[in-house]
Amino acid sequence: MIAKQDRQTVALQRYAEANPQLLEEIAALDAREQAQQIQWAFEDEAQAQGLQAWELALQLIADSPEALAEMRLETHREVAEALGLEWEEYCHFNELDPVAP
Numbered sequence: 001m002i003a004k005q006d007r008q009t010v011a012l013q014r015y016a017e018a019n020p021q022l023l024e025e026i027a028a029l030d031a032r033e034q035a036q037q038i039q040w041a042f043e044d045e046a047q048a049q050g051l052q053a054w055e056l057a058l059q060l061i062a063d064s065p066e067a068l069a070e071m072r073l074e075t076h077r078e079v080a081e082a083l084g085l086e087w088e089e090y091c092h093f094n095e096l097d098p099v100a101p
Contacts, residue, residue, distance in 0.1 A: 002061050007071075011057035015042045 002010050016023055016038050026037045046056035054075060062068035080090035091098040 007061055008057055011060040012038055012042055014060045015045070015056075 012035075019041070022038065022041055026034045029037065042056065043053050046053045049056065051059075055072070058068055058071045058075070062071060076090070076094065076096060077087065080087055083090065085093075088098045090096070
């Protein structure tokens with residue numbers, strides 16, 4: 001599994017590799033501007049799919065449906081903790097199953 005700190009970078013790289021037309025369009029830009037354009041296109045893609053950018057990132061890096069479910073749950077638990085919410089309360093607000101593996 002990809003380390004948490006590397007997930008976004010790997011997801012953006014995979015997104016860019018899967019979109020050669022985008023890479024062709026931004027080839028003349030410097031590296032910083034290319035990264036910015038890839039980030040914006042990635043966020044637009046997530047929105048078009050009705051997802052948050054973090055959800056699309058997890059989809060791009062997950063090795064299996066089980067790994068995706070595990071990473072999603074891990075992220076939701078981190079958000080609940082950061083918000084100071086009990087897990088059951090967080091699940092209720094976000095329509096999640098509080099006993100999900």
